[in-house]
Amino acid sequence: MALIPYDDTAAAAFAAGRELGREGLVRWRQAVQHHLRPRSGSTLLDLGAGTGIWAGAFADWYAVRVLAVEPAPAMRSRCAHRPLLGGHAAELPLATSSVDGAWLSTMIHHVDDLEAMARELRRVLRPGAPVLIRSPFPGRHQRIALFGWFPEALRILDTYPGLAIVRAAFARAGFPVSTVEPVAQTVAGSLAEYAERMDRRAHTPLQLITEAEYAAGMARLRAAVGTVDGPIVDCLDLLVLR
Numbered sequence: 001m002a003l004i005p006y007d008d009t010a011a012a013a014f015a016a017g018r019e020l021g022r023e024g025l026v027r028w029r030q031a032v033q034h035h036l037r038p039r040s041g042s043t044l045l046d047l048g049a050g051t052g053i054w055a056g057a058f059a060d061w062y063a064v065r066v067l068a069v070e071p072a073p074a075m076r077s078r079c080a081h082r083p084l085l086g087g088h089a090a091e092l093p094l095a096t097s098s099v100d101g102a103w104l105s106t107m108i109h110h111v112d113d114l115e116a117m118a119r120e121l122r123r124v125l126r127p128g129a130p131v132l133i134r135s136p137f138p139g140r141h142q143r144i145a146l147f148g149w150f151p152e153a154l155r156i157l158d159t160y161p162g163l164a165i166v167r168a169a170f171a172r173a174g175f176p177v178s179t180v181e182p183v184a185q186t187v188a189g190s191l192a193e194y195a196e197r198m199d200r201r202a203h204t205p206l207q208l209i210t211e212a213e214y215a216a217g218m219a220r221l222r223a224a225v226g227t228v229d230g231p232i233v234d235c236l237d238l239l240v241l242r
């Protein structure tokens with residue numbers, strides 16, 4: 001069971017509020033290329049693909065086959081990427097040793113059983129193929145703008161699986177080596193755009209704080225518009241496990 005229900009309302013808000021311009025993702029393009037070393041003909045799994053933001057980008061950037069797997073019908077109905085399969089982390093609808101890399105973007109905190117997910121990924125990945133996890137991790141929020149404006153959301157982030165827990169689960173499943181690095185992404189061209197696009201229904205940590213806490217954060221954010229120059233750049237972590 002995901003931390004929030006990915007029903008029609010959440011899926012619509014996600015599609016509207018979390019779409020990132022490709023030009024702001026150049027660092028992710030470079031970082032993923034570095035670790036994945038994509039070759040034409042290779043197959044990448046996008047697990048918990050949501051609306052297909054990353055599956056579409058990887059297919060365009062690297063000319064690889066991207067298999068999107070997503071459990072929520074409301075997210076799948078907004079995903080234009082193909083092939084797209086229904087399925088979830090603990091039971092992947094894929095053959096053993098059939099993929100050359102796995103991409104898990106902002107989804108691990110929704111997975112009940114990390115150990116089962118790691119075992120399934122070990123099964124479907126070819127030997128030596130990497131798992132790439134893009135995620136905020138507890139204690140590593142300092143360069144994510146949302147937690148600056150909504151510090152109450154840190155108590156939600158603190159419930160997400162930490163780096164040590166994720167590394168240990170994957171090590172037990174047969175991924176003993178890992179690296180982690182922060183990767184920058186432009187999330188809005190300006191603070192005004194950031195405030196305008198902010199929608200709590202598109203962000204799990206904001207859905208799980210109170211109405212009053214959300215309102216206070218939005219008031220802080222709106223009051224600051226015009227006082228901060230330049231684009232809004234976040235750094236999420238890229239955890240790579242082999």
Ligand SMILES: C[S@@+](CC[C@H](N)C(=O)[O-])C[C@H]1O[C@@H](n2cnc3c(N)ncnc32)[C@H](O)[C@@H]1O
Pocket residue numbers: 001002006047048049050051052053054069070071072075087088089090104105106107110111112
């Ligand atoms: C925040 S969205 C991220 C979507 C996409 N990965 C992205 O970064 O744009 C989290 C996604 O994880 C999916 N999810 C939740 N539990 C899952 C599970 N057990 N296995 C696979 N996906 C899951 C949700 O349905 C949702 O689409």
